[in-house]
Amino acid sequence: MRVAVLRQFTAAQICVLIFTTALGVSSCAAEGLRRYRSPIGESSISGISSGAFMAVQFGTAWSSVIKGVGVVAGGPYWCAKADAFDAVTWYWGPIRRATGACMKGPASDLNPKDFTAKADAKAAAGEIDPLSNVGRQKIYLFHGYNDAIVDRAATDAAADFYRHYLGDANRGNLFYQATLGAGHSFVVAKQGAPGLNECKANTAPYIDQCGYDQAGVILQHIYGRLNPPNAAQLAGSVKSFDQSIYTTPHLPDALSMGDTGYVFVPRDCEQGSPCRVHVALHGCKQDVADIGRRFVDEAGYNEWADTNRLIILYPQTKTSPYWPSNPQACWDWWSYVNHQDSYVTKSGSQIKAIKAMLDALTAAAAAPAGATAPSLSAPQSLTVIDTSDSGADLAWSPGDDGTTYRVSRAGPDGAFQSVGDVTGASFGDSGLTPKTTYRWRVSVILNGAVGPSSEEATGTTRSTPPRCANPGSCPIAK
Numbered sequence: 001m002r003v004a005v006l007r008q009f010t011a012a013q014i015c016v017l018i019f020t021t022a023l024g025v026s027s028c029a030a031e032g033l034r035r036y037r038s039p040i041g042e043s044s045i046s047g048i049s050s051g052a053f054m055a056v057q058f059g060t061a062w063s064s065v066i067k068g069v070g071v072v073a074g075g076p077y078w079c080a081k082a083d084a085f086d087a088v089t090w091y092w093g094p095i096r097r098a099t100g101a102c103m104k105g106p107a108s109d110l111n112p113k114d115f116t117a118k119a120d121a122k123a124a125a126g127e128i129d130p131l132s133n134v135g136r137q138k139i140y141l142f143h144g145y146n147d148a149i150v151d152r153a154a155t156d157a158a159a160d161f162y163r164h165y166l167g168d169a170n171r172g173n174l175f176y177q178a179t180l181g182a183g184h185s186f187v188v189a190k191q192g193a194p195g196l197n198e199c200k201a202n203t204a205p206y207i208d209q210c211g212y213d214q215a216g217v218i219l220q221h222i223y224g225r226l227n228p229p230n231a232a233q234l235a236g237s238v239k240s241f242d243q244s245i246y247t248t249p250h251l252p253d254a255l256s257m258g259d260t261g262y263v264f265v266p267r268d269c270e271q272g273s274p275c276r277v278h279v280a281l282h283g284c285k286q287d288v289a290d291i292g293r294r295f296v297d298e299a300g301y302n303e304w305a306d307t308n309r310l311i312i313l314y315p316q317t318k319t320s321p322y323w324p325s326n327p328q329a330c331w332d333w334w335s336y337v338n339h340q341d342s343y344v345t346k347s348g349s350q351i352k353a354i355k356a357m358l359d360a361l362t363a364a365a366a367a368p369a370g371a372t373a374p375s376l377s378a379p380q381s382l383t384v385i386d387t388s389d390s391g392a393d394l395a396w397s398p399g400d401d402g403t404t405y406r407v408s409r410a411g412p413d414g415a416f417q418s419v420g421d422v423t424g425a426s427f428g429d430s431g432l433t434p435k436t437t438y439r440w441r442v443s444v445i446l447n448g449a450v451g452p453s454s455e456e457a458t459g460t461t462r463s464t465p466p467r468c469a470n471p472g473s474c475p476i477a478k
């Protein structure tokens with residue numbers, strides 16, 4: 001319970017003193033976000049649980065500026081199917097669908113055509129960006145087989161939604177990891193850290209220690225091979241900011257958003273270097289009032305950001321028991337703010353607020369330079385950053401923007417064959433055999449000519465996970 005000692009009533013920078021008894025600290029967060037040299041078209045977004053649903057909504061609505069999307073324990077666009085007609089059921093329809101099919105399945109109640117048809121209609125009406133942009137996005141999806149809160153059917157439906165727009169030509173933009181025994185959580189590489197969960201837990205703070213660096217995989221799937229994360233004292237810092245500046249004309253309470261948001265800024269970005277922005281959305285019951293700054297400080301994004309000129313934006317929701325009704329501090333993925341289907345469009349109240357934050361952070365970006373001719377030099381640092389039982393996620397150091405690459409794979413027989421072309425420095429290979437070692441190499445393509453190849457990278461697919469009839473209690477597969 002937070003007691004506001006002084007509260008701001010305008011977007012002017014008037015300091016607000018808030019005592020947070022749950023944290024035992026006081027904070028003053030009246031300033032807005034600083035402008036950085038961050039091209040908005042290099043931005044990306046990810047989220048866990050309700051944050052994953054919101055990441056899909058935001059990434060689809062603003063696909064013209066979002067380079068990639070990370071979906072952890074989430075589902076497809078417009079999953080709860082909320083619209084104005086829900087007034088006849090006193091708005092219980094979206095809640096029933098959200099807590100029913102969107103969280104529990106079955107797959108037969110999650111028809112991908114319903115979600116793509118809604119996206120198509122919204123794009124045709126100009127309420128979201130053209131969906132051709134979704135076809136170029138890098139997509140990472142995750143479902144842990146010990147997840148007792150969101151069924152895999154929901155994340156499968158999200159995968160189907162994206163595959164519809166990616167098509168076969170861009171299938172390598174998607175990587176789906178579903179072989180880890182994580183519970184409903186964001187997954188970190190830490191082991192034995194105080195205050196975080198064991199791998200198969202489904203409880204607060206919803207950060208599970210599975211020896212898996214989810215933040216690093218997401219960021220590298222979107223941006224290509226990155227510098228190693230900072231394992232020591234971070235040079236950058238987490239800053240708080242006043243979210244009411246970006247919820248205008250509403251107060252944050254009206255949108256079930258917190259008064260204060262957070263942003264991690266590397267020292268290089270603070271000193272004027274060009275940077276990129278990634279938006280990281282917490283899940284239900286993961287807001288600062290519920291778990292403190294654990295998601296902000298311990299999800300693993302900041303360590304990667306510190307060495308790779310990435311700014312991480314952490315918007316915050318808050319519990320709202322009455323109006324709007326949001327008792328678990330979830331993001332709005334069933335229209336609880338205004339009970340209209342605008343919640344999945346550019347005019348959605350929370351989407352507008354996040355976009356205003358993104359606009360602020362990227363406001364000092366220089367105008368794009370003229371296009372440069374891609375180089376035919378060999379791609380560098382090809383690495384297998386993740387494997388599932390039937391797929392592998394490859395990343396390499398990015399070259400010039402818009403460069404097309406050809407990915408080749410060698411199976412157990414040792415013969416390399418082309419498996420796909422991709423724009424951007426990552427590729428999600430699929431259709432692989434469990435527990436099998438493969439090799440890959442990548443070449444640049446320019447005007448139909450294939451350039452020199454990278455050095456080979458090797459990876460072994462994981463075992464197919466055991467069937468888990470009672471998520472939360474299934475053993476972790478080795």
